[in-house]
Amino acid sequence: MPSDSHWRESPAHAMDIDAIVTELTLEEKIAMMSGSGFYRIHTESKKWGAKPYPAGAANERLGIEGFKFSDGPRGVIVGHSTCFPCSMARGATFDRDLEWRVGEVMAIEARAQGVNLLGQVCVNLLRHPAWGRAQETYGEDSYHLGEMGAALSSGTQHHNVISTVKHFALNSLENTRFELDVRVSERTLREVYLPHFRKIIEAGCLSVMSAYNKINGTYCGQNAYLLTDILRREWGFEGFVHSDWVLGVYSPHGAEAGLDIENPEPAWYGEKLLKAVREGAIDEAVVNQAVRRMLQTLKVIEETADPRESYPASLVACDVHTGLACEVAEKSAVLLKNTGTLPLDRTTIQNLGVFGRLANFENTGDRGSSRVSPPYIVTPLEGLTACLGSEQVTFAGDESAPQVAGLASRSFDAAIVVVGYTAAEEGEFIPQDINLGQDDIPESLAAILDGARGRNDSPAIGGDRTSLSLPADQIDLICNIARENPQTIVVIVAGSAVMVEEWIDDVPAALQTFYAGMEGGAALARLLFGDVSPSGRLPFSVVRDATDYPLFDGTAITLDYGYWHGYALLQRQDREPRFPFGYGLTYSTFAYSDLRSQRVLDGGLEAFVTVVNTGNRRAIDTPQLYIGWPGKAAERPRLSLRGFDRVELGPGESRQVRFRVEPRDLAWYDPEASTWKIESGSHKIVIARSANDPENLCVEVEFEEETCLGR
Known part of the structure; x- marks a missing residue:
């Protein structure tokens, strides 16, 4: 198996990035903005991901190896790696620490097989369970997606493998994904479909993969509002954006919109981008900025000390890793x-x-x-x-x-x-x-x-x-x-x-x-x-009647994505699910008591509850914190998940659980003012075993005045 030493010895960290950009020719810089060798590797192996794919940023003359890519929602697809339960299964654990460990193992096995860029964090929201690739994401709730995705990304980057969060954004229909135009309001985009991406970016994720579909008429891979205005200017993202693989780019002007790398081969970048720059249709500064982002990311992972001395091939699917796969299952x-x-x-x-x-x-x-x-x-x-x-x-x-x-x-x-x-x-x-x-x-x-x-x-x-x-x-x-x-x-x-x-x-x-x-x-x-x-x-x-889910049309070319889906939609329509979000039985029983909640200085809140195992077997309980909103400024869900934890207790044991809710997780997006706001009024703090738990505990916390948080 290939080792990871080639990219750890790259000169990106030894030379000033501006000096590298000055040294490179225009042709070389544009070549760095595309993957290369994909079709040759794929033809030779006749299998997706048999070897790491060159995914941009490489320059042979200067000895820069660039990015070596592997997919990874279930594990590293290169070689014979540990296969974990699918992402949806891992979402069902509601266990951030476990998912961090999964990300760590994926990174170790990536390093052992010459991979430094891993496409493993898929957090497209499950709007409807008919979506073919639902198994690649964590579930229907944005807060839950962000927490689990941030854990996986952070665990991966702990071993200096670049984490990719995908597919940015609103990619939750499979059969027409290359053509679909998703129509969405600004408030729905901000509150439902983007918060989990933002949380993962703010946790330090270094790369983003764009989606195939369009949003409000513009392909995601050349959507400047998505890739530049929101991702970079508002969220402060400093890493690089690369396209989805095959048919992910539709114009060399994707570079102006903020797409740094076209994968897997140059269809629109390469000669077409070179021509556009030479003719003055695209400023060379756009190319320079894309190259700087790539080199800066390489510099980060090359200069950060590894937590291990080495990453030998013997670590791939070793007993410790397969044991973790069993624990997750x-x-x-x-x-x-x-x-x-x-x-x-x-x-x-x-x-x-x-x-x-x-x-x-x-x-x-x-x-x-x-x-x-x-x-x-x-x-x-x-x-x-x-x-x-x-x-x-x-x-x-x-x-x-x-x-x-x-x-x-x-x-x-x-x-x-x-x-x-x-x-x-x-x-x-x-x-x-x-x-x-x-x-x-x-x-x-x-x-x-x-x-x-x-x-x-x-x-x-x-x-x-x-x-x-x-x-x-x-x-x-x-x-x-x-x-x-x-x-x-x-x-x-x-x-x-x-x-x-x-x-x-x-x-x-x-x-x-x-x-x-x-x-x-x-x-x-x-x-x-x-x-x-x-x-x-x-x-x-899990509903009793399929019509309780939002409209799903696997042949659609245009779809409206509304504000309501999942448990929020069911509660709004007073529809009782067969099995609610957050539901699951154990071989024991648990009780909650002593719930209290309060505001904290930064504008968020914290809550405390005592969990006791009232059964006769050792088991794990998963208390969940939901918030009921005042809903006066704008209609909001009856309940929204804003916290969860896992507590393992023996018979008769108890433990106090603390929840922390950040200010932004309390806010709604006001599209007219282009800002996030925390409503004034009474907020219900609910501790429950599911979104429909009739035995929940509830207290109220008063927010005396409206608070604006900015963008």
Whole structure:
């Protein structure tokens, strides 16, 4: 494997940046504004991300290696890296510290494989669960996205790997992402779709990837309002912006708008940008500024001391890292329902039946640009077999013969039914004329593809989901088994919300594990048998009726993104979800008491609450702080998440939890005044287990006068 020493020895830190810019010719500077070698590498490997991609800033004459890029929402896609649970699963942990550790491991494995630029922080807001790439983000709430994304970015950059936050911005529809024009009001843009990006930038993230889509008629990759006015002038971002890969740039004037690098190869920069500068259509100062941003970023990571002495290849997918992947899988699973069936008892479960074709399917998520190729994957069947032994675990049928499987389930002490989706039903949409390596599809996935969406004659995979429910044959399988076996446990594998109305009332237990990574099967066994208690919380709302979600049109070329979505929309419409945002059961019970809250000197507030484990098992609780707004100056959500924590307690133990809410997280954006304002009036401080927790605690804090915070 390549080492990381080449870019650590770059001369960018040894020479004055202005001197480098003066030394470079115009042709060299423009060459630094594009990736190079992508098509050659991709043709040779026939697989996306087989090697780090040169992604700009390189100059051979001066010995500047530049950026070496890898995607990374689930792990480093180069080589055989650790495959973590997908981002949505990690969002379900509500655990900043855990996500920081994930970012650290990604950076270590990136360094060990010659990568210094990692595209791992995807925080496009989940507006609707049909979005094909929902699995790559953390959930539906902007505050939650910002907290988790900042943790991942900071953990990565701790090891001097440049973190990229993407896709900037409003990129949450897959199939028409190259053409879609998102129409959005200024207030909605500022309050709903940008705050999480700002939080990550202010946490120190060094690079931004633009989105494919348009916003209010202008492509994101050449949107000066987005890339210059907001990102740089208002937020103070000093790093560089690079395009999404292939078709992310539509004009050399993207450079004037603030797009520093075109990836993966120069289609509009290169000769076209050179011509525009020579003819005076674009000022050379634009080029110089882009090069300075790149060199300054290289200088930062080269001059900052590493926390490790070295980054050998032996660290890639080492035991410590795969152990972390297992821990994340354990902490991300959400227990949706349990009427006493779980946890299973090893002393009474002598004969366990496992059902569903996904039970022994290596299913870590989509097979697009975020695909990771770990050295092994533990399937649910393998994990359960390793836990109990082959004599006690039997794969007893799948959805091809649901009635037969139902009858077979009678003979088992308990039945585990694994259902959900694969890369065939959701993920990055890969048309048949684009090769990301999907042609090495295993037979198990090929069989699923043959029956999915009528695509028998096309290798295209992924895209936006066409249904929010499970496939009909899986529902049939669940119902047949639940009818025959009273100890039926459903395990859902999916990237976002799955509607469950057709079967949830018929089963005693259900668990959503998302795409649980390379150790998912091992984690599942430990969860089902009570070695650890489930502690994940839903980072999205699961509705009873699909019309409760905002309008979603996977064929749309123009869409209006309104202010309301997720739990805020449901509360506004007085619609009760099946499972609310923030919801998740454990094997214990918890109680809250002694809530108090107060203003602090900088204009924010703090709150304190005592959490006690009232059950008989050690478990983790996730208290959440929501704020109810006065809503007089402008209509606002009934409740908005503004804090969360994880508290692990043994039976009878208690702990006081402190929440801190920053002033900007209290404010709304006034588009007429172009400023953020904190309303006067009474603010409700709510501590709850979910956005719809009827047993919440509430106090009120008075804000005596309106406060303007500026832009």
